[in-house]
Amino acid sequence: MSKIVGIDLGTTFSAIAILDDLGNPEVLANPDTNSKITPSVVYIGKTDKVLVGDKAKDAAIAEPNRVAIEVKREMENEDVVFDPTKGTFIEGEKNSKNFTPSQISSLILSKLKDYTTGVRKAVITVPALFAERARTATIDAAKLAGIEVLELINEPTAAILHYANLPGSSLSGRILVFDLGGGTFDVTIAKVQGKIVDVITSRGDKHLGGTDFDREIVKLLSEKYKKEKGTGLNEKDKKIQDIAEKIKRILSVKEKVSEVVDGPKGPIKIEITRAQFEKAIGRYLEQIKMLVEDALESADCTHEQIKQTLLVGGSTRVPCVVETIKKVMKKNPVKGVNVDEAVASGAAIYAGLLSKKDLNAAQKKSLDKIELEDVCNHYLGTLVVAKDHERNILGVANKIIIERDTKLPCSKTVEVETLYDGQAVIECSVTQSEGPEKDKEFVTILHESNLDLPKNRPAGQPIKVTYSYDKSGTIHVEFLDVNSKKKYEADLKPMGSQSIKDLKKDLNFDIE
Amino acid sequence: MNLPLIIPDNQITLLSGDVWIVYVIGIIILILYNVFKEKDEKNQLAEEIASIPQLEIKVTKTKLPEEIKLGPMPSFKVEFKGWVSHPTDPTIKLNLFIKDVYLNDEGEEKLMPVSCPVLPDWTEGTTRFLRITEEINTSPFGHFKEFTHFKFIPIEYLSGPFKGKRKLRFSLIATDVDAQSDWGAFSKDQVSKIRHIASTDIDHTFTEVGFLENFLNREQIENLSIKVALAIAASDGNLDQKELNVIKEWANLSTTKLEEKEAKEKKKKISNFIKEAYVEAKSKKISVSGLIEELNDKAIKEQKYELVDLLLKVVSADDELSKEEDVMLNKIVKKLEIDQKTYNQMKNKTIASVGKIETDDYSSGSDEQLLGLSDEVTNEEKCKELRKLYSKWNGLTNSSNKQTKTRAKEMVKKIATLRSKYNC
Ligand SMILES: Nc1ncnc2c1ncn2[C@@H]1O[C@H](COP(=O)(O)OP(=O)(O)O)[C@@H](O)[C@H]1O
Numbered sequence: 027m028s029k030i031v032g033i034d035l036g037t038t039f040s041a042i043a044i045l046d047d048l049g050n051p052e053v054l055a056n057p058d059t060n061s062k063i064t065p066s067v068v069y070i071g072k073t074d075k076v077l078v079g080d081k082a083k084d085a086a087i088a089e090p091n092r093v094a095i096e097v098k099r100e101m102e103n104e105d106v107v108f109d110p111t112k113g114t115f116i117e118g119e120k121n122s123k124n125f126t127p128s129q130i131s132s133l134i135l136s137k138l139k140d141y142t143t144g145v146r147k148a149v150i151t152v153p154a155l156f157a158e159r160a161r162t163a164t165i166d167a168a169k170l171a172g173i174e175v176l177e178l179i180n181e182p183t184a185a186i187l188h189y190a191n192l193p194g195s196s197l198s199g200r201i202l203v204f205d206l207g208g209g210t211f212d213v214t215i216a217k218v219q220g221k222i223v224d225v226i227t228s229r230g231d232k233h234l235g236g237t238d239f240d241r242e243i244v245k246l247l248s249e250k251y252k253k254e255k256g257t258g259l260n261e262k263d264k265k266i267q268d269i270a271e272k273i274k275r276i277l278s279v280k281e282k283v284s285e286v287v288d289g290p291k292g293p294i295k296i297e298i299t300r301a302q303f304e305k306a307i308g309r310y311l312e313q314i315k316m317l318v319e320d321a322l323e324s325a326d327c328t329h330e331q332i333k334q335t336l337l338v339g340g341s342t343r344v345p346c347v348v349e350t351i352k353k354v355m356k357k358n359p360v361k362g363v364n365v366d367e368a369v370a371s372g373a374a375i376y377a378g379l380l381s382k383k384d385l386n387a388a389q390k391k392s393l394d395k396i397e398l399e400d401v402c403n404h405y406l407g408t409l410v411v412a413k414d415h416e417r418n419i420l421g422v423a424n425k426i427i428i429e430r431d432t433k434l435p436c437s438k439t440v441e442v443e444t445l446y447d448g449q450a451v452i453e454c455s456v457t458q459s460e461g462p463e464k465d466k467e468f469v470t471i472l473h474e475s476n477l478d479l480p481k482n483r484p485a486g487q488p489i490k491v492t493y494s495y496d497k498s499g500t501i502h503v504e505f506l507d508v509n510s511k512k513k514y515e516a517d518l519k520p521m522g523s524q525s526i527k528d529l530k531k532d533l534n535f536d537i538e
Numbered sequence: 539m540n541l542p543l544i545i546p547d548n549q550i551t552l553l554s555g556d557v558w559i560v561y562v563i564g565i566i567i568l569i570l571y572n573v574f575k576e577k578d579e580k581n582q583l584a585e586e587i588a589s590i591p592q593l594e595i596k597v598t599k600t601k602l603p604e605e606i607k608l609g610p611m612p613s614f615k616v617e618f619k620g621w622v623s624h625p626t627d628p629t630i631k632l633n634l635f636i637k638d639v640y641l642n643d644e645g646e647e648k649l650m651p652v653s654c655p656v657l658p659d660w661t662e663g664t665t666r667f668l669r670i671t672e673e674i675n676t677s678p679f680g681h682f683k684e685f686t687h688f689k690f691i692p693i694e695y696l697s698g699p700f701k702g703k704r705k706l707r708f709s710l711i712a713t714d715v716d717a718q719s720d721w722g723a724f725s726k727d728q729v730s731k732i733r734h735i736a737s738t739d740i741d742h743t744f745t746e747v748g749f750l751e752n753f754l755n756r757e758q759i760e761n762l763s764i765k766v767a768l769a770i771a772a773s774d775g776n777l778d779q780k781e782l783n784v785i786k787e788w789a790n791l792s793t794t795k796l797e798e799k800e801a802k803e804k805k806k807k808i809s810n811f812i813k814e815a816y817v818e819a820k821s822k823k824i825s826v827s828g829l830i831e832e833l834n835d836k837a838i839k840e841q842k843y844e845l846v847d848l849l850l851k852v853v854s855a856d857d858e859l860s861k862e863e864d865v866m867l868n869k870i871v872k873k874l875e876i877d878q879k880t881y882n883q884m885k886n887k888t889i890a891s892v893g894k895i896e897t898d899d900y901s902s903g904s905d906e907q908l909l910g911l912s913d914e915v916t917n918e919e920k921c922k923e924l925r926k927l928y929s930k931w932n933g934l935t936n937s938s939n940k941q942t943k944t945r946a947k948e949m950v951k952k953i954a955t956l957r958s959k960y961n962c
Pocket of ligand 1: 339
């Protein structure tokens with residue numbers, strides 16, 4: 027029997043959940059360690075041996091160069107590969123000795139998949155603002171691991187689904203989900219009414235998370251080491267990074283920590299205080315503040331109108347992060363019961379909603395009342411020639427068709443015109459941007475094509491551009507020449523890209 | 539537009555009866571009645587027709603009303619009344635022109651059309667001169683008794699031939715539908731299509747340089763721009779070849795539309811000019827503020843933006859935006875009195891693409907300079923502006939362009955660090 031599965035593929039930790047026979051999500055533990063969260067760390071041995079999770083972390087001590095970490099941050103990059111002789115992702119051509127980010131991710135997924143049997147389809151979570159390329163790479167990774175992706179779901183949305191579905195959940199009104207993990211930060215505002223979840227807006231920063239805090243501690247350690255010994259530390263050293271992470275965790279409960287750090291001039295004991303740490307991550311706290319303010323503004327509400335702030339993600343254990351939230355929201359946030367598991371659980375619930383016909387009666391009943399409304403997380407537009415009235419010049423500009431935060435599914439039409447007499451072709455481009463960008467340089471082109479038009483017509487022929495965006499993330503675009511009825515149509519959906527076969531070849535590993 | 543039309547009622551209804559006497563008397567009464575009635579009606583009609591004034595136009599200065607949804611822009615409100623009749627056609631075209639009234643060297647009154655560069659629909663098409671047309675229904679008796687609204691014309695949309703206090707003549711010309719104007723007038727073969735004319739004069743002050751003056755000053759403005767560009771290129775102490783090439787390329791753009799021989803001559807002239815100005819710039823003898831004052835007096839907005847575009851290219855020619863260059867650019871832009879927001883957008887493109895930006899990290903206000911934060915606003919507004927900037931650059935960390943992406947991350951760090959100083 028195929029199981030109903032949700033997977034949280036995190037920057038630092040990953041988790042897999044299934045829907046049990048009663049329709050409740052259950053996060054599965056690694057049978058070897060009995061831990062429900064698995065470090066997103068992959069060790070690639072010289073022989074065909076691969077370790078994933080805690081074992082990979084252990085192996086990093088002896089052979090740091092053969093260990094890949096934070097692969098999620100590389101998912102958006104098309105031309106980077108993990109080189110197991112260097113220990114980092116580098117720009118370069120793919121060959122049989124190195125690995126693409128989706129190959130590395132697939133090894134993590136393969137590991138999770140083996141925590142149970144019958145994992146064939148799954149919902150996988152991604153940060154709300156994951157770039158289109160990163161979504162594609164995630165789907166590739168799943169394919170390589172032999173998992174069909176039912177749909178990708180945004181992490182904060184999954185977390186709310188989980189909380190709204192908890193037995194006796196008292197969520198109602200506007201809820202702010204604050205998700206600060208290892209590599210990314212997302213803030214989402216949703217209206218919750220019983221089990222009906224209505225997402226209003228999501229904001230995020232893909233370069234803000236616990237590992238950035240670790241790096242600041244590494245810098246502090248290096249400065250202090252240098253003060254005493256004259257030279258700094260190798261900031262790329264995984265051992266030192268591990269010490270930094272440990273220091274960070276201790277600082278979550280203590281005011282100061284002393285740790286022995288082994289550098290180029292021998293080991294010394296270094297003390298870091300909480301105040302020093304908080305000063306070092308000041309700019310990240312500012313970014314968090316700005317994003318929360320931004321989300322409130324986009325949701326058109328004040329902090330008073332937010333009923334509850336839910337914390338998700340391991341880095342919400344850092345006290346000054348909570349202080350920052352308190353400062354903006356003017357009240358205490360609610361700590362979720364299991365911040366590490368909420369996202370995977372929510373993904374399993376969503377997988378259940380997507381495969382209703384495979385559910386048993388009890389599961390059906392359990393998911394009966396759950397409803398989810400999400401919004402478009404980007405601006406979608408098209409390139410047109412437009413007049414800049416201030417500068418009084420014509421130029422190529424991005425015209426927005428679907429605004430960010432528009433409820434899904436949605437369909438929008440704008441009318442444009444042909445530019446010159448006898449124009450016999452128009453360019454049909456689909457753009458995506460995080461902000462309401464007008465500049466062509468600042469948007470990503472998702473798709474480009476041409477539509478041939480009848481010749482010999484005067485300028486000003488109306489062209490109707492319609493974008494329809496459905497809940498699964500598929501964008502249907504149509505460029506219609508109103509008078510001749512000629513049109514160009516395409517479906518853009520997050521799908522896997524590369525020929526998976528080639529990538530699969532190098533992955534004949536025993537995964538442990 | 540529907541016109542209240544007068545259609546004379548000449549049809550008379552006859553009565554009928556059974557008894558002939560009654561019939562005859564009836565007819566007599568009727569004839570008498572109708573004769574009087576007809577006479578009366580004709581009189582009335584004649585009086586009414588006589589009372590209809592010739593076509594008249596009224597222009598007042600006002601703000602755009604709310605329903606136009608363009609904001610309360612200062613505008614001319616144009617109204618008209620009187621005859622708009624046409625002897626044969628059911629429709630007539632109203633043409634509105636605005637002309638600048640000036641005296642030529644002989645002291646004669648001359649007219650030069652006002653242009654409307656932003657709205658092609660409001661121009662003749664072939665030229666950029668303003669001509670607003672509208673077809674309306676009419677008849678041999680078509681007229682408007684009261685002043686009737688024609689158009690609101692936002693003053694911002696107009697560009698006069700001369701700067702300063704001017705007399706503008708608004709002319710409303712009712713013509714056959716197929717009448718065509720050229721250079722703001724109807725040529726001889728079109729004159730027969732004119733049916734009614736009305737005009738009125740109004741005083742107005744144009745704050746921008748006139749297009750005619752500007753045309754005459756074109757070369758001078760180009761030279762001023764080149765000098766400013768050379769001065770900014772020299773501001774970091776050395777004026778290198780790459781910067782010089784950018785300036786040369788820009789200057790030579792003006793020759794692309796010329797005939798080969800003329801182009802060659804012009805290029806030579808430009809080259810000589812640049813050589814001289816180069817020496818001046820190197821020895822720091824160029825007074826930028828003087829040049830800007832002259833530009834403000836002579837250049838139109840488009841030319842100022844062209845200059846800013848050139849300056850941005852010059853400062854990034856060596857693939858580095860230095861602090862000195864940034865400070866100088868900001869000063870120039872402020873003096874040029876162009877829209878700060880538009881400038882910031884232009885500059886953002888440079889910031890995203892240039893190889894390196896040099897700022898004093900988080901001190902001495904150079905980051906504020908780089909981000910275009912005005913020091914005339916409250917801290918609260920700065921907080922908001924910085925949040926907007928963060929939102930923009932954070933979004934660009936997703937860019938598919940590697941250079942933009944790396945720069946975006948750098949900018950996020952700058953912005954967040956700066957904002958944490960303001961205690962937002
Ligand atoms: N007690 C703690 N104090 C501070 N940071 C913590 C603590 N526990 C976990 N973290 C941090 O949380 C991050 C992982 O959070 P998680 O939500 O699992 O992230 P992701 O799903 O993005 O991998 C790591 O950076 C880790 O160091």
